Amino acid sequence: MDLRNIVILTGAGVSAESGLATFRGPDGLWEGHKVEDVATPEAFARDPALVHDFYDARRAKLGTVEPNAAHRALARLDAEWAGELLLVTQNVDDLHERAGSKRLIHMHGALTKGWCLRCNERFDWAGPMGGAAECPSCGTSGMVRPDIVWFGEMPYDMDLIDQALRDCDLFVSIGTSGAVYPAAGFVQTARYCGGQTLEINLEPSLGSYMFDESRIGRAGELVPQWVEELLQSAHSRPMSR
Numbered sequence: 051m052d053l054r055n056i057v058i059l060t061g062a063g064v065s066a067e068s069g070l071a072t073f074r075g076p077d078g079l080w081e082g083h084k085v086e087d088v089a090t091p092e093a094f095a096r097d098p099a100l101v102h103d104f105y106d107a108r109r110a111k112l113g114t115v116e117p118n119a120a121h122r123a124l125a126r127l128d129a130e131w132a133g134e135l136l137l138v139t140q141n142v143d144d145l146h147e148r149a150g151s152k153r154l155i156h157m158h159g160a161l162t163k164g165w166c167l168r169c170n171e172r173f174d175w176a177g178p179m180g181g182a183a184e185c186p187s188c189g190t191s192g193m194v195r196p197d198i199v200w201f202g203e204m205p206y207d208m209d210l211i212d213q214a215l216r217d218c219d220l221f222v223s224i225g226t227s228g229a230v231y232p233a234a235g236f237v238q239t240a241r242y243c244g245g246q247t248l249e250i251n252l253e254p255s256l257g258s259y260m261f262d263e264s265r266i267g268r269a270g271e272l273v274p275q276w277v278e279e280l281l282q283s284a285h286s287r288p289m290s291r
């Protein structure tokens with residue numbers, strides 16, 4: 051089959067080798083917190099200072115880490131792949147864009163964005179946000195929250211992602227445990243619509259049995275290998291435009 055349209059899903063595992071913690075570590079805590087204490091609208095309503103502190107610390111950490119070989123390989127694929135390509139990340143870090151990926155969706159939002167609950171604008175954000183942040187659009191203070199999709203909220207761009215999954219010839223899942231829907235269900239949509247499916251992860255994910263192929267190991271090693279293979283095979287069998 052001619053391979054033309056690719057959808058790639060990434061999770062916390064792709065950033066682990068850059069030094070960012072994954073969500074479901076052995077202790078079940080995310081940087082010392084239960085996910086429901088920092089990643090739900092209820093947590094923000096109950097204790098906004100705690101939630102702001104948590105995300106301010108995550109945002110500050112971005113300045114201390116760099117994209118790794120997996121991010122760079124995916125950016126190379128984006129630049130060199132002549133067919134359709136969509137990189138969907140669940141990660142709120144900015145390492146894919148810093149590596150150079152362009153065809154990218156942050157389905158769970160981004161640490162580098164803020165959202166004003168007064169005027170509903172979303173905007174770039176650098177540095178601490180805290181509870182008194184002023185909206186650059188309407189000027190209101192204290193109504194800005196991190197533009198992060200919390201549990202119980204709708205991920206971004208689902209229509210676009212769903213269409214890309216239906217149209218894809220290959221779906222690749224990298225560094226995600228497959229524990230959180232709707233992302234964990236992407237493999238089923240791609241399969242159902244006839245796409246090949248590959249997972250690259252440190253261990254078999256929860257939905258591993260749904261993939262045609264699993265490559266088990268570090269993303270920093272396996273993703274560059276896979277990208278090289280894919281580009282080599284495309285060069286030896288050019289796509290018709």
Ligand code: OAD
Pocket residue numbers: 060061062063064066067072073074075085089140141158199200201224225226227228229230250251252253255267268269270
């Ligand atoms: P998880 O922490 O659930 O899973 C990370 C996966 O990456 C695990 O299966 C690890 O085995 C794997 N992994 C770790 N290091 C790796 C490496 N070097 N190379 C390859 N794989 C590696 O993180 P996610 O699946 O991304 O949502 O979590 C999904 C969502 O749950 C997050 O986006 C977040 C969270 O709660 C929200 O905040 C809404």
